Amino acid sequence: MGDVGSVVPPVAGWQRARRIARLAAIGTGATAAAAAATGGVLLGQARQARRTIPMAEAPPPRCDGVYGAKFPGRPITMVVLGDSSAAGYGVHRRRETPGALLATGLTRRLHRPVRVHRFAVVGSLSAGLKPQVESALECEPDVAVILIGGNDVTNRTPPGLAVRYLVEAVRALRAAGCEVVVGTCPDLGAIQPIQPPLRWLARRWSRQLAAAQTVAVVEAGGWTVSLGDLLGPRFAAEPTRMFAWDRFHPSAEGYAMAVAALLPTVISALGAGPERRPVPAAVGGVRSLPEAAQEAARHAGTEVSGTQVRGRDRGPAGRWAQLRRRAFFGVGEQPQSGPATDSPTLEGTA
Structure with a gap:
């Protein structure tokens, strides 16, 4: 027989169980209350951010046309797809839009004319890429540049669903022989009107989506460049210069x-750069694709593309990927009006 003092009478045991249950209920209630309070704070911050960030008004300038018409040869056809960041919302001049800047950079580096078609739509989600791709394929593009993901984060689209739509777009373009470069989801935690703790969650959600986009796009045969906080220390240091008037879109x-x-x-994807696909790479710059995606999401400006190690596309952890931090070509910190040959010739007037 055991020690009498160690035996808990039935009534005492029931009272202890009830006390534990009561304490557990109090703890659960406190946790639920804290979660509700946090949810209320986040909801309030989201509403405040929506009030602070104005709705889109006038559409961004069109950038469609032929750039570098003085150069010989067949024009490179580039299509620009995605959301407001691809369309260039926030600027007022054609030459300041991403499509125009990319085309001007390509003509200067490759000495080839470039024809641009912009199908990006302000406010688009990844689900909106399908009609853009259908229109783009009619142009028989050589390269597509896609900037997408920010609106999926703000609308809380499940990352898996957003990535699925993006992969479908990349595969359709690649099947038509078009190279694809995707600028992955920007870091919405860098947006000033979004305050902590919502800012911390926005940064986490953005990086999760960017990493998932990287894995899926490279697997589908595309290239990615992590935009992160759009190469951010300067954005944080000079927000009035680097952000547009709405404090949300870039200037x-x-x-x-x-x-x-x-x-x-984009130059490498076209086969005109020093690296061509596939690239047998030195192991020092190579990671498994999931590792490369996570690293790229943390370091803005990082390119990720498929590569080979010892003649193989895949290793024990999956597909091999090449990480590159490139020296910028200096498209221009402040876009300037270039010579006439860098200005687009509008379709129908050329």
């Missing part, structure tokens, strides 16, 4: 920095 200088990160990858 002309902000777009120029983003394009400076994208341009080298």
Whole structure:
């Protein structure tokens, strides 16, 4: 028989159980109350951010046309797809839009004319890429540049669903022989009107989506460039210069920095750069694709593309991926009006 003092009478045991249950209920209630309070704070911050960030008014300038018409040869056809960041919302001049900046950079580096078609739509989600791709394929593009993801984060689209729509777009373009460069989801935690703790969640959600986009796009045969906070220390240091009037979209200088990160990858995707696909790479710059995606999401301006190691596309952890931090070509920190040959010739007037 055991010690009498160690035996808990039935009534005492029931009272202890009731006390534990009561304490657990109090703890659960406190946790629920804290969660509700946090949810209320986030909801309030989201409403405040919506009030602070004005709705889109006038559409961004069109950038469609032929750039570098003085150069010989068949024009390179580039299509620009995605959301407001691809359309260039926030600037007022054609030459300041991402499409115009990319085309101007390509003509200067490749000495070829470039024909641009912009199908990006302000406010588009990844689900809106399908009609854009259908229109783009009618142009028989050589390269497509896609900037997408920010609206999926703000609308809380499940990352898996957003990525699925993006992959469908990339596969359709690749099946038509078009190279694809995707600027992954920007870091919405860098947006000033979004305050903590919502800012912290926005940063986490943005990076999660960017990493998932990287894995899926490279697997589908595309290239990615992590835009992160759009090459951010300068955005944080000079928000009045790097953000547009709405404090949400980039300014002309902000777009120029983003394009400076994208341009080298677009050149390589076209087969005109020093690297061509597939690239047997030195192991030092290679990671498994999931590792490369996570690293790129943390370091804006990083290019990720498929590569080979010892003649193989895949290793024990999956597909091999090449990470590159490129030296920027300097598209121009402040877009300037270039010579007449860098200005687009509008379709129908050329």
